[in-house]
Amino acid sequence: LKADSYLIEMIKWIRSHIKDAFEVQYKGQAKPIMNWLKGSSVRAITGIADSEHGNVKDIFEAVASYIFSGYFEAIAPDYPAFSQWITGDSMQGAAQDVLSYLAGGAATKRATAVMDALGLLEGDKLRATKSRYAITVLDILQAKGHGQVVNNSELLERVNARLYFKPDSYRLEPEWLLVILASLVHSGELELSVVGHNISASDTTLFKTVSFDTLKDFKHIQAPKDFNTSAIKALLEMLDMNEGLAISIQNGDDGVVRTMGEKIDDYIRVILRDQQNLKDRLPLWGQHVLEEAEAQTLNNKLTETKIFLEEQQRFNTPGKLKNLKVTVAEIEAQTLNLEAWREYKQLKEVVGDLTPMVDYLKNAQLILAEDDDWQEQAKNIQQSLRAGLLERNTRLDANFKEKMLKQLGELKKAYIQRFVEQYQRARLTLVEDQVKAKLISDSRLISLETLAGITLLPAEHLKKWRESWAGLQVAESIEPKMLEVNPQPVAFNPRANTWAGQAKDRLYYLDDQLDSMLKEWTLNLKNNLADPFIQLDLLKASQKENVNSFISSGKLPEPLSREFIEEVNKVLSGLEQVNISIDELVSRLGKGTPQSVEEIRKRFEILIQEHCKGKDSEKIRIIIE
Structure with a gap:
């Protein structure tokens, strides 16, 4: 009892004086023990909660861990990093937590921390083949060849009386190697041979009943002789089926295998269809959403996956699935291809x-x-x-x-x-349409139509006026629903509309044109008839009087008769009409480019000479069309 009380007193004293009572020396440098932890703490290193009390041993181990961390990283660069504090004393217990989980028990926080550190988890699911440590084990097994085993001594190497898996990089203790091997057994990737047992994916409960030392001192590992459970699970998952159905397959359920076959057939059929669709590269707004290289890459992936699926079609019974030789890695590669395909289908839906x-x-x-x-x-x-x-x-x-x-x-x-x-700007209202209708019976238009019978007057202008008049249309009612589905629900194309203003302005312009045309034509006719070369004596007496009256007053006779027009044409027949279009005039005068006065004059004179060559210039009358 006295010894116990002395021990308590001693521990109490050590706790109180630990900062001063102990000095740690490393690489020739000595410091009080707690000074080595500057920038960190015992709780941060060990993970001891604020509500918990650590012991002196925790302090010593935390300081040692902190000091030797650089050295350990140098000799074991790929050693796992654990989120929980694990020591040599607690390592076996942590490994047993994982084994208990693999045997069907619940996953403790410590078991999850170990599996996560060893890379055995993907999210919250066990994915042993994702672990780099597990991949190395499988590579060693595969290198042995079909039917060969890998002995314990081929996986563990002795260094200074301790055994390690890949001591130069991983430096994993036998406990952690056992966790990796057990996870691979659980996934169906291999079988573990120990004294008295050969543990496969269907015997994982043995991880809880067989002693830890027996498991740790395993004899060898070998490829599974029964169903490749992990590959079947991966294949089921690839086909969007429950991986738990692998058990049904092992129990000889033909229905599950048939469903797998139907799924494979459906995948192949849809892949073939989408490969045809890929040629269009998802057209949208005059361009392709998929670049040619991207479409070709996806097409290659789909071809690869289609061939892979076609190869799996022959495994159409549970018995044949025992001969499934593909690895989980190969299936996962095709799963990635399918993921790219699903992204394409999503993109196709977006488009x-x-x-x-x-x-x-x-x-x-x-x-x-x-x-x-x-x-x-x-x-x-x-x-x-x-x-x-x-x-x-x-x-x-x-x-x-x-x-x-x-x-x-x-x-x-x-x-x-x-x-x-x-x-609405390009169309008339109902009131404006009535104004338009009145223009067609306007006296000015009637006079112009009569005057158009005189050959020297530009009747083409009147024809264009009529076309412009006919082009003025009254606005129809547009249903909003029609415009929602059809961008052009009425016969109207703004791009083809040459009149920039409103339709009513165009209507008023046509009204003004009647005045200007009648005035211009009247003046033109008067000037031509007043020409000294015109022989008015050819006219009948009654018409001669009308013409002379028109020449002197500038007012057309009323009413303007067809007989008057015929007589005027008769006396003007001695004049020769020369037509020059506006387009030709603009073209010959430089097409709108800057010209000097002299250049314009020369160009115009050449144009006139070409059109009037061989004609009597005194009798020529030029009409600009």
């Missing part, structure tokens, strides 16, 4: 959702004028959409699609508003 709106806007671009402000908005959104679809990290984001649909919807709304505005 499908965007296409109706894009097609509408693409047609709208051909309707509005090229210099319309709306066209610039459309171009900017088109470029934004293109950039987003080329960015692989963006294009499958639901927010991206919703954002683009919103922008496209706003652009469509702006187009509809713009189309309606331009349509």
Whole structure:
């Protein structure tokens, strides 16, 4: 009892004076024990909670761990990093926690920490073949060849009386190697031979009943002689089936195998269809969403996966699946290909959702004028959409699609508003249409139509006036629903509309044109008839009086008769008409390029000479059409 009390007193004293009572020397440098932990703490290293009390041993081990960490990293660069404090004394217990879990028990926090450190987990699922340590074990087993085993001594190497797995890099203790081997057994990747037992994926309960030392001192490992459970599970998962069905297959369930076969057939059929679709590279707004190289890469992946699936079609019974030789790694490679395929199908769905709106806007671009402000908005959104679809990290984001649909919807709304505005500007109201109707019976138009019978007057001008008049149309009612589905629901194309102003302005312009044409034609006729070369004596007495009255007053006779027109044509027949079109005139005078006065004069004189060559210039009358 006295000894116990002395021990308690001694421990109490050590706790109180540990900062001063102990000195640690390393590489010739001596410091008080706690000074070595500057920048860290015993709790940070050991993971002891604030509510817990550590002991003196924890302090010594924490300081030793901190000091030797650099040295250990140098000799074992690939040793796992544990999230929980594990010492030589607790290592076996931690390993047993994992074995208990693999035998069907619950996973303790310590077991999860160990499996996570060894890379055996993917999320919260056991994925032994993902671990670099497990991959190394499988590589060693595979290198042995079919039917060969790998002995304990071939995996563990002795260094200074201690055994390690890959001491120059991993430096894993036998306890951790056992955890890795047990995980691979659980996954169906290998079988573990120990004294009295050969443990396979169907015997994992033995990890709880066989002594730890017996397991740790295993004899050898070998490839599984029964079903390749891990590969079957991986194949089931690849086909979007429950990996737990692997047990049903082992029990001879033909139904599960048939379902696998049907799934494989469906995958092959849809892959073939999508490979055809890939040739189009997802067209949208006049461009391809998929670059040629990206489409080719995906096509190669699909071809590889199709061939892989076709090879699995022969395993159509539980018995045949015993001969399944593919590895989990090979299946996972195809799973990645399928993931790329699923991303393509997602992208195809995104493009499908965007296409109706894009097609509408693409047609709208051909309707509005090229210099319309709306066209610039459309171009900017088109470029934004293109950039987003080329960015692989963006294009499958639901927010991206919703954002683009919103922008496209706003652009469509702006187009509809713009189309309606331009349509209403280019069309007459019902009141204005009545004004238009009155023009066709206007006395000025009647006079011009009569005067058009005089050969020297430009009747073509009147023809164009009539065409312009006919082009003025009254606005129809446009149903909003029609514009929602058809960017051009009425016979109106703003791009083809040459009149920039409103239709009513054009109507008033046509009214003014009647005045100006009648005035110009009247003056033109008067000047021609007043020409001294005109022989008015050829006219009948009554018509001669009308012509002389017209020449002197400048007023056309009323009513303007056909007889008057015929008599005028008769006296003007001695004059020769020369027609020069506006287009030719502009072209011959330099097509709008800057010219000097002298250059214009020369060009015009050459034009006149060409048209009047061989004619009496005194009798020529030039008409600009």
